[in-house]
Amino acid sequence: MTTVLIGVDWGSSNLRAFRFNPQGEVLETRHAAHGVTRFPAGEATAAMLAGLHDWLDACPGVPMLLCGMAGSKLGWREAPYLPAPADLATLSRGLVRFEAEQRQVAIIPGVSSFEDCAGFRDVMRGEETQALGLSAPVPLLIAPGTHSKWIRLEGARISGLHTAMTGELYAILRQHSLIAGVTSDGPWDAAAFHDGLNNARSHPDWLTQLFGVRARGVQAEMPPSSLAAWLSGLLIGYELVQGLARYPDLQQVAIVASAPLSDHYASALASRGIESQLIDGDQAVMRGLWRVAKEAQLV
Amino acid sequence: MTTVLIGVDWGSSNLRAFRFNPQGEVLETRHAAHGVTRFPAGEATAAMLAGLHDWLDACPGVPMLLCGMAGSKLGWREAPYLPAPADLATLSRGLVRFEAEQRQVAIIPGVSSFEDCAGFRDVMRGEETQALGLSAPVPLLIAPGTHSKWIRLEGARISGLHTAMTGELYAILRQHSLIAGVTSDGPWDAAAFHDGLNNARSHPDWLTQLFGVRARGVQAEMPPSSLAAWLSGLLIGYELVQGLARYPDLQQVAIVASAPLSDHYASALASRGIESQLIDGDQAVMRGLWRVAKEAQLV
Numbered sequence: 001m002t003t004v005l006i007g008v009d010w011g012s013s014n015l016r017a018f019r020f021n022p023q024g025e026v027l028e029t030r031h032a033a034h035g036v037t038r039f040p041a042g043e044a045t046a047a048m049l050a051g052l053h054d055w056l057d058a059c060p061g062v063p064m065l066l067c068g069m070a071g072s073k074l075g076w077r078e079a080p081y082l083p084a085p086a087d088l089a090t091l092s093r094g095l096v097r098f099e100a101e102q103r104q105v106a107i108i109p110g111v112s113s114f115e116d117c118a119g120f121r122d123v124m125r126g127e128e129t130q131a132l133g134l135s136a137p138v139p140l141l142i143a144p145g146t147h148s149k150w151i152r153l154e155g156a157r158i159s160g161l162h163t164a165m166t167g168e169l170y171a172i173l174r175q176h177s178l179i180a181g182v183t184s185d186g187p188w189d190a191a192a193f194h195d196g197l198n199n200a201r202s203h204p205d206w207l208t209q210l211f212g213v214r215a216r217g218v219q220a221e222m223p224p225s226s227l228a229a230w231l232s233g234l235l236i237g238y239e240l241v242q243g244l245a246r247y248p249d250l251q252q253v254a255i256v257a258s259a260p261l262s263d264h265y266a267s268a269l270a271s272r273g274i275e276s277q278l279i280d281g282d283q284a285v286m287r288g289l290w291r292v293a294k295e296a297q298l299v
Numbered sequence: 300m301t302t303v304l305i306g307v308d309w310g311s312s313n314l315r316a317f318r319f320n321p322q323g324e325v326l327e328t329r330h331a332a333h334g335v336t337r338f339p340a341g342e343a344t345a346a347m348l349a350g351l352h353d354w355l356d357a358c359p360g361v362p363m364l365l366c367g368m369a370g371s372k373l374g375w376r377e378a379p380y381l382p383a384p385a386d387l388a389t390l391s392r393g394l395v396r397f398e399a400e401q402r403q404v405a406i407i408p409g410v411s412s413f414e415d416c417a418g419f420r421d422v423m424r425g426e427e428t429q430a431l432g433l434s435a436p437v438p439l440l441i442a443p444g445t446h447s448k449w450i451r452l453e454g455a456r457i458s459g460l461h462t463a464m465t466g467e468l469y470a471i472l473r474q475h476s477l478i479a480g481v482t483s484d485g486p487w488d489a490a491a492f493h494d495g496l497n498n499a500r501s502h503p504d505w506l507t508q509l510f511g512v513r514a515r516g517v518q519a520e521m522p523p524s525s526l527a528a529w530l531s532g533l534l535i536g537y538e539l540v541q542g543l544a545r546y547p548d549l550q551q552v553a554i555v556a557s558a559p560l561s562d563h564y565a566s567a568l569a570s571r572g573i574e575s576q577l578i579d580g581d582q583a584v585m586r587g588l589w590r591v592a593k594e595a596q597l598v
Contacts, residue, residue: 117502117504118502118504118507118508118511119498119501119502119508119511120511120514120515120520121514121518122507122510122511122514123514123517123518147510148506162504162507163507163510163514164504164506164507164510165476165506165507165509165510165513166506168476168477169476169506169509172471172472172475172476173471175475176471176474176475177464177467177468177471178467199418202418203416203417203418204503204541204544205416205417205461205463205541205544206505206537206541207447207463207464207465207468207534207537207538207541208417208421208461208462208463208464208541209417209418210464210468211421211446211462211463211464212417212418212419212421214464215419215420215421215422215462216419218422219420219422221419235506238505238506239506242503242504242505242506242507245503245504
């Protein structure tokens with residue numbers, strides 16, 4: 001079982017590593033909570049390497065290819081964002097390459113996009129590699145999460161992106177705001193979620209709607225776990241209202257996320273008449289890493 | 300110096316108490332951080348009374364009139380919200396009256412409003428008393444803060460209200476989100492504040508604009524304290540966009556808040572061509588308490 005590449009998607013919170021054989025098949029996968037933000041400044045790279053030391057020992061001289069926050073200031077070595085449009089060739093040419101651990105190391109740069117409709121230079125790290133790893137072309141890849149990414153594709157080329165702060169806002173409202181006291185985890189209430197979605201479509205006054213979550217809770221209009229689903233629907237609903245304004249003719253998207261989040265987005269998009277194709281994140285990033293490695297002649 | 304009324308604005312975080320003479324003049328004022336949320340459940344009332352024990356001892360039999368969170372579940376005794384429209388007569392008739400501490404006690408109820416444009420029953424406690432204490436009629440009273448209240452007035456009658464979660468959202472974004480790392484307190488940057496205001500008017504994609512605060516910070520487009528002012532402008536800007544949609548012909552408002560918040564709102568409203576009258580919160584609540592006491596024949 002010859003390993004020819006160690007591929008790593010090293011994100012903010014988590015690490016996913018893959019050992020590839022010469023055919024590009026994955027021999028072994030490792031998941032760990034060793035994201036760049038989990039360690040004190042300056043210690044992340046050593047900790048990441050320590051977590052992979054058995055692979056590194058077993059595969060002397062085998063190149064490493066990394067994507068995600070590996071290329072951020074907090075990661076191994078900074079890889080400046082490449083401006084969209086960007087494709088496999090662009091990203092491979094833009095690799096940050098160096099020698100370390102007695103092997104070639106390469107880091108895939110993130111992608112930035114200045115879209116006039118947002119007014120600032122939006123950025124992503126890691127999702128570009130998933131986009132390069134799609135098995136079939138789609139016009140739009142949505143990677144929901146803490147910072148939800150909407151990635152515009154033209155064939156195999158990344159032509160733009162925008163980010164919505166949906167997941168982070170949901171988390172801090174649930175944990176740190178007065179909404180925390182009226183919401184709780186519990187069985188998923190799909191009806192409440194869809195009611196929240198509809199509310200976002202009909203009520204643009206979002207600062208008031210956020211207060212409404214608390215008011216509904218204090219007035220016991222909905223049980224706490226249903227109100228959590230309603231808030232999720234409200235925020236995802238606003239993400240869709242704002243995102244779909246940029247894609248008025250959209251009929252199909254790909255979603256890369258784990259369940260249940262991917263299901264919630266698919267259900268939300270279905271309510272807007274848009275069909276979703278669910279993408280396995282591991283598979284996508286795996287294929288993306290391999291394609292870049294081939295293009296850059298690392299393997 | 301005869302005291303005929305002890306008036307108390309007992310809020311979530313703070314307490315303001317006033318001793319009135321027979322002419323309705325305030326003989327003494329006390330401010331304390333003894334809000335209802337500062338004490339364990341069930342202990343707030345005893346602590347509030349302990350903080351006023353010298354006044355109570357010196358004024359046996361003198362009635363007490365309270366407003367604000369005094370009438371909430373966490374306060375002294377629950378006073379159900381009265382639905383708008385509500386005026387001095389309505390609120391005085393709706394007083395929750397009881398005997399305690401060898402004197403008459405009365406709590407002013409909060410006001411609720413179900414406005415079709417928001418879709419839920421919005422509420423306030425305390426601001427209704429400030430609204431009753433205005434010295435001259437205004438069509439709209441804005442009480443910005445954690446939960447910013449927009450109170451619609453017809454003469455001396457409260458005809459509706461809506462709330463925006465602006466202040467709380469600003470605080471939790473500054474403290475608990477990834478925005479925290481790119482913002483800091485510092486000298487007020489009025490230009491950045493106005494840029495944030497303008498951004499809210501031209502960019503309805505607020506979930507993306509919130510991410511943009513972080514992106515701007517990471518890309519060092521603005522110093523951290525300017526970016527904090529920009530975020531403040533962005534959020535207050537959205538509050539204005541949403542609030543002014545309900546008041547298309549507004550020319551003048553009253554603002555009740557302490558500096559510098561009142562100045563920021565006045566400046567934001569001026570940029571929309573709306574004139575502001577700054578109201579002293581102590582004066583307004585003092586007059587409101589006295590007017591209710593007279594109307595209800597407590598004095």
